[in-house]
Amino acid sequence: MKKYNFLSVILLGIALNSCNETKNIQNSVFSIDNSKFKLQYTPNDALDINIINSNSKTIDSIVFYVNDKKIASNKGNTPFKLDFKDQKLGFLNVKAIVFFEGQNSEATSSVELVSNIQPKLLKYTIVNTYPHDNAAYTQGLEFYRDTLYEGTGNGAGNGTGIKGISSLRKTNYKTGEVYKKVELADQYFGEGITILNNKVYQLTWQNNEGYVYNADTFKKEKTMPYFKKMEGWGLVNDGTHLYMTDSSETIHILNPETFKPIDQIQVYSLNSKVAAVNELEWVNGKIYGNVYQKDAIAVINPKNGAVEAIINLADLKKKITQLPDTDVLNGIAYNPKTKTIFVTGKNWDKMFEIKITE
Known part of the structure; x- marks a missing residue:
């Protein structure tokens, strides 16, 4: 159960029914492993992003995006650690474009970033x-x-x-x-x-x-x-x-x-x-x-x-x-x-x- 700031609830009328689902759109070649993702993260957290390579393809590199902004590029299938401290609050759409064997394929997921500041x-x-x-x-x-x-x-x-x-x-x-x-x-x-x-x-x-x-x-x-x-x-x-x-x-x-x-x-x-x-x-x-x-x-x-x-x-x-x-x-x-x-x-x-x- 969430711990709500009831002062904010009373004075600001905040929406207690905000959506907390984590989405993972499966790709025929690759997908983002979200099996250990939490429903919500705060700016103090970081997230390990791993690519599932079920077909054992040879990966040349992976380019990572958050809300369509490029944030990192890794050689091979190297896990990427997403640091949330400089990200804006809300749902973050995470995208990985995987380059492999002369082709590329896209895998996506999302997480919700919330505030850790007590007003x-x-x-x-x-x-x-x-x-x-x-x-x-x-x-x-x-x-x-x-x-x-x-x-x-x-x-x-x-x-x-x-x-x-x-x-x-x-x-x-x-x-x-x-x-x-x-x-x-x-x-x-x-x-x-x-x-x-x-x-x-x-x-x-x-x-x-x-x-x-x-x-x-x-x-x-x-x-x-x-x-x-x-x-x-x-x-x-x-x-x-x-x-x-x-x-x-x-x-x-x-x-x-x-x-x-x-x-x-x-x-x-x-x-x-x-x-x-x-x-x-x-x-x-x-x-x-x-x-x-x-x-x-x-x-x-x-x-x-x-x-x-x-x-x-x-x-x-x-x-x-x-x-x-x-x-x-x-x-x-x-x-x-x-x-x-x-x-x-x-x-x-x-x-x-x-x-x-x-």
Whole structure:
């Protein structure tokens, strides 16, 4: 039986039914011996990969791949030790191309790599409380040149039950005043935003496309289709690449010029996936992510997907006005000038400036 981190279960709503099967696709010539494979491994582990040569062929060399990336090449049928310390979490597809007697043949298997980090529970203190437009169904929040940018979806607000319009906004975070706003057409549901190289990137939920605006004028410069059919949720950048969530445990790493995938990470808390990662923020080299329907933020290592810490913000919802349309916590913006984090929620009437401590 798995040993679950119940703090993560409660605060992040992690999926306890993650698949743990080890696959071995038999090849007519060779196969990977997975008879001693475990269901899950951690970055501290290593795995011996042996090729079964049932037909006693003369093997010249074997090239090994993990998730289609070449990692080693051995002469003859020499076992290969796969070290997991630099691998990303999730299912790893192991492939061996065996060269023999002027031919080559492929053998494959897979294993699941999970986190070995016990997430820390971080504390916070409220530095300031500011007004927030409770008609704003917050989907994205980010500071750029001391100004707060916000992306909203088609949520209802002001207790009227009337659906609002998706928008992109520049706001005065101290007063709640909206300096500039552009609205999306009714059929487009706005999602996460991020700003890179003076361009605002905005996702849509189910329209399978994102938009690029000039950060100063809000003039739309480009419409970029997603690289596959999926939902758009959260968005952030590391100064070079975009990081996008899609309702699952996957964070896609994208080229900002093309919106094409470069890589991805899978979010894990110990040995379980964390699905529904939503709005994102880049803070001191880590990804801070809201988990949808949970009043908590996961602090994620962008190199491998491990949740390293959790911030429980459940008490904040007690400090806002409970209107009929008040929805979940969503919205994280790091202000590098004050080194504080601003958080709010969908149709919340307040935004909180908080300081994080261990």
